[in-house]
Amino acid sequence: MFKTLIGFIREQYHTDQFIPLHAPVFRGNEKQYVLETVDSTFVSSVGAFVDRFETDMAAYTGSPRAIATVNGTAALHVSLLLAGVKSGDLVLTQPLTFVATCNAIAYCGAEPVFIDVDRHTMGLSPRALDAWLEENALLDDDGVCRVRETDRVLRACLPMHTFGHPADIDGLLEVCTRWNVALVEDAAESLGSLYKGRHTGTFGCVGTLSFNGNKIITTGGGGMILAGEALGARAKHITTTAKKAHAYEYVHDEVGYNYRLPNLNAALGCAQLENLEAFISSKRELAASYEQFFEGQSIQFFREPEGCRSNYWLNAVVCEDLAQRDALLQESNQAGVMTRPIWKLMTHLPAFSNALRGDLTNALWLEDRVVNLPSSVRLGTSA
Secondary structure, eight states, rough: HHHHHHHHHHHHTSSSSSSSSSOOOOOHHHHHHHHHHHHHTTSSSSSHHHHHHHHHHHHHHHHHEEEESSHHHHHHHHHHTTOOTTTTTTEEOOOOOOHHHHHHHHHTTTTEEEEEEEESSBOOOOHHHHHHHHHHHHEETTTTEETTTTBBBBEEEEBBBGGGGOOOHHHHHHHHTTTTTEEEEEEOOTTOETTTTTTTSSSEEEEEEETTTTTSSSSSSSSEEOHHHHHHHHHHHHBTTTTTSSSOOBBBHHHHBBBOOOOBHHHHHHHTTTTHHHHHHHHHHHHHHHHHHTTTSSEEEEETTTTTEEOOOOEEEEESSSHHHHHHHHHHHHHHHHHHEOOOOGGGGGGTTTTTOOOOOHHHHHTEEEEEEEEOOOOSSSO
């Protein structure tokens, strides 16, 4: 079967050469906009393309404000600060994620609490979240959510929309509202993904996007904070070194961060955003082809959750067991077709191995079975 799959993937990309997992596609105004930036000499963190990228991204996502940052991890860090996360706090999140999710928590001096995921979304499970809180948490007289045994504050909840598939946002919002926990969305992988017609990253008090080189659109490196007007203005201030506006004086009214996206990168992002819907159409066509290929097979294609539009950033399949997963990974990579396992659970990494956690049955099950297949936009299709 693996040889047939490898042949099928090669047919999708019309090549006998090495096939990467997800490569960027530059087919629009990228060169023109970057050259305009060079000609303007505004190549750093101030320039017209930064403003345009933020405005265009706010319009596309429906967010009141969008604030460009140097990468997605920086966006996560600031978003957690905006949500009120302080040193010593706890943040509820999923163990099945890229390490940046948990690194951002650590940057705040906080620690993660790992809650299981749902198998049908691979995102944080509202039912597991509520069960853990019922067993371990309380609301104090001031309405602050705390761990019963240690009195530590559970300040925020940080779900991630895995591979572009929206998590169960309605369920998570209901639990977080009831327990007075701020919801921050890690939408790094889900630009263009919709939950019940609304863009991911716009449901919580703040959300984040990533434009790393392997994302659906790229600025080389880059991220974005999605927020309302008040938090958006605050995000803009602290990501630009907390500098107060003045004609010539350097006045910084608090500790800030040099997290600004350079104009060069924003120029690339503006051009990429112009083709985003075409990229999504191409990727969804590829996903449909994969789904048809795996129909009736022992390996199952992972479909978008009901009521959602996924960008299918990375196509995923679920193998029968660890042995089948490893055999698929070995044979495909040896044949020059890049496939990758899902991340190791954060609980298996030294930095987070001692963190609080609930029952992680689903996350462990998925860790042993999920493989990502080549998912680049195919030239010559809808893109």
